[in-house]
Amino acid sequence: MAHSHVHAEPHGEELTSAARAAMKRAGEQWTPMRAAVYAALAANERPASAYDIAEAVSRAEGRRVVANSVYRILDLFVAANLAQRVESANAYIVNAHPGCLHDCIFLICDRCGRTDHIDDDRISQDLRGAASAAGFAPVRPVVEVRGLCAACTES
Numbered sequence: 001m002a003h004s005h006v007h008a009e010p011h012g013e014e015l016t017s018a019a020r021a022a023m024k025r026a027g028e029q030w031t032p033m034r035a036a037v038y039a040a041l042a043a044n045e046r047p048a049s050a051y052d053i054a055e056a057v058s059r060a061e062g063r064r065v066v067a068n069s070v071y072r073i074l075d076l077f078v079a080a081n082l083a084q085r086v087e088s089a090n091a092y093i094v095n096a097h098p099g100c101l102h103d104c105i106f107l108i109c110d111r112c113g114r115t116d117h118i119d120d121d122r123i124s125q126d127l128r129g130a131a132s133a134a135g136f137a138p139v140r141p142v143v144e145v146r147g148l149c150a151a152c153t154e155s
């Protein structure tokens with residue numbers, strides 16, 4: 001049932017350290033290329049596509065980095081809980097809490113693209129329960145709410 005844990009949402013250098021630790025736990029190396037992809041992803045407040053990240057890394061590194069290799073790294077980040085896929089935006093965003101696992105609920109602004117997230121384990125457990133009750137083996141509930149962020153609602 002609901003187990004308590006220290007839910008931490010670090011920022012800046014601390015977030016990068018937490019991400020490195022999560023990679024290590026997953027048995028993966030923190031290579032210079034992976035560090036560059038992570039830095040480019042973390043610099044975005046909005047979900048970024050593998051192409052956006054490839055562009056940013058190419059600029060930062062001064063050499064051509066193809067989207068395909070970025071895809072592989074992003075998928076690895078998702079598997080290791082460093083990044084998350086925002087399905088309805090077909091893009092990726094840095095995971096605010098690489099130290100703990102949640103079925104994050106994304107709130108995506110249709111006007112400015114700002115993407116916030118909330119964690120409500122009660123909602124995701126209900127979804128997993130409903131899927132199981134239907135004889136389905138749930139792996140990952142995807143809950144994304146499209147609408148207007150607070151700033152866009154005011155303007």
Ligand SMILES: [Zn+2]
Nearest residue numbers: 102104118119
């Ligand atoms: Zn979350």
Ligand SMILES: [Zn+2]
Nearest residue numbers: 109112149152
């Ligand atoms: Zn907005």
